[in-house]
Amino acid sequence: GAVVSQHPSRVICKSGTSVKIECRSLDFQATTMFWYRQFPKQSLMLMATSNEGSKATYEQGVEKDKFLINHASLTLSTLTVTSAHPEDSSFYICSALTGGSGNQPQHFGDGTRLSIL
């Protein structure tokens, strides 16, 4: 159980392109989803927290107009990197959390490797 699917797994595109990444919880309802970014040889950095039906909460230094997050249903959240540039190249990972007690673990997708040329 607790499977999170992330799509696409890899994207290569030209500078200035907008890229949409999908994160789906396949066998549970995710009240909260998280978006992370990971640069080579670094740890995961939280970008934003997304609750179904409400606006995402962004971490300090993350531009909300550049990284658009939509969490329209309990099983789907999307991250759109608008007008992507080479410095946005990174490994983007989502995780999902069920409701209930606060000690339930986050379950992660397999990540999306974004390469901007």
Add this chain to the structure above:
Amino acid sequence: DAKTTQPTSMDCAEGRAANLPCNHSTISGNEYVYWYRQIHSQGPQYIIHGLKNNETNEMASLIITEDRKSSTLILPHATLRDTAVYYCIVGAQNRKLIWGLGTSLAVNP
């Protein structure tokens, strides 16, 4: 959330137990200890978590000291597929988690 300290890297022989330590001396009373691992170019995989009692599941065992200031993740019979970066994190899952650099575990044949 409390920070954790883990060794940068460890080695383990295949078939032997891998014991991965973690220090979390500033953990507060309502924070859990979570362990994840990340195999190269994949998303993190949840392993186990606990509050103060030792825990065991099909993947691993978690030993938490009585004062909760440190813990050890035990992989009882390590295989080559257990080679990964292991992260120890403290906090509540519905709040922001702070990820360190983890321990890079190499299981050798």
